[in-house]
Amino acid sequence: MKPIPVRRILWVIAILIVLGLLMAGLARAQPVQVTDDRGRAVTLSRPPQRIVSLLPSLTETICALDQCHRLVGVDRYSNYPASVQKLPKVGGGLDPNIEAIVALRPDVVVMSVSSRAGERLEALGVKVVTLEPKTHADVQRVLGTMARLLGQPDDAARKVWRVIDAAVSAAAQSLAPEARNTRVYFEVSRGPYGAGESSFIGETLTRLGVKNIVPVSLGPFPRLNPEFVVRANPDLIMMGNRSMQNMVPYPGWDTIKAVREQRLCVYGPDDSDTVVRPGPRMAEAARLMAQCINDKMARKPQTANSPATRP
Template identity: 75%
Template sequence: MQLAQAPQRIVSLLPSLTESVCALDQCHRLVGVDRYSNWPDAVRRLPQVGGGVDPNIEAIVALKPDVVLLATSSRASDRLEALGVKVVALEPKTHADVRRVLGKVSDLLGVPREQGAERLWRVIDAGVQAAGQSLPAKVRQGGGARVYFEVSRGPYAAGEASFIGETLARLGVRNVVPASLGPFPRLNPEFVVRANPDIILVANRSMQPMVMYPGWAGLKAVREQRICVFGPGDSDVVVRPGPRMAEAARLIAQCLADKAPG
């Protein structure tokens, strides 16, 4: 969508879009966010208008936004547009998507791409590459350590087709969850037992003690404590496809370097 002029009052209903606006130095235009948007610190002081799935439409309208940024999967678009609120739906799912979405947000905000999105993307891309180059040879040898990444309890995993899977590939390791299962499939725990990964990474926003699934006690990675559990702050970084992807790659690379066998 092209607006007649760059929006000055923005409501964002997706954390990665909130972070993208702020990474383009336009945080001051945000007047409301969803309950999960928590970075940078400045956005924590903004009015919260529910979640991306269950936004408070009345609260959004009351903020008089020039535009609402939300996920393409959000069901709020039609209701907001019916009330005369302009909506832009964007949902990055791959590295290429992140670059494209940054460009679209840059254009929407009236920030020249070369100073905005493209400059930012070069920093992200170089950071991911540097994270890969920082890894010791033992992580990459033999085609790379075999890795399982759990995004949330279920278990829901990050497959090869996800942006997390792309980051793992760029770090030179092998994902045990193939692209054929989709980006974030819900797996039978038995799948992971059969796959028998060298290293397990777990995003744990809840900070509940990690409970093993049936059969996992026998996994070599579990027996040898080759598990990284990312707490709430780091989990937000690694599971959001946005401007902090280089930081995510560094966090994952640090885990791989610490836990790699050999």
């Protein structure tokens, strides 16, 4: 057999590359349709290339799907990953700067259902998708919806969720036996607003093997009477209040077992963002929460010089 000329091989390779690029281009040009959390079907002529995000968890979801480069603006609280800190800030999620958003010429704006900006933006011809994860199932669902919006394969979302789910399971396995069934109160913000059993934080606590003092019946993030926490008398308190105002004591809390025995985990701003956002960093959140529970509730090994072993 005669050898195939090198030039012909190069031509075949070039043709295959061109065909691949054309197919990728056609895939990007395909219309996309998603149903958001208002129950509205939103259709775009192609996957959006210019996105404004008004919710930190959605910002992080887009980046977890390796599409951070499509973001052209974010709300003032979106700060992870570090690259988004360089993007234009367009105000808060509830009170964004409409003019600043429009000036960025977004193909779509993603935001929470509770934002008041959606109708105003739509009246100006801007496409809006509202998504608001509150539970583990919501986070998984939002990952899938965002992947479809971005024109990404379904497996891209599944891979991210598998990492989250596996990390939460690993955090649960790391819990010391004596720390299991600890009665925990998690304060999300000053009020106090607690994380109930039905919230994504509550679901993580349940998977870790501890007891949440805020029952399902009170909702995901209820505002509580401080006396409720006093009566519940938790073994451990976690505080994810970014403003750190949670250091101001509530009346009567000095009688709570967790306070008396200094079993409190007060997360700083960075860790607080991690534990209170329902998104890809729930994996790290589970690790931080398990570490707190172990540090405060697991028995420490005694040394020869510890008071318990001295003669």
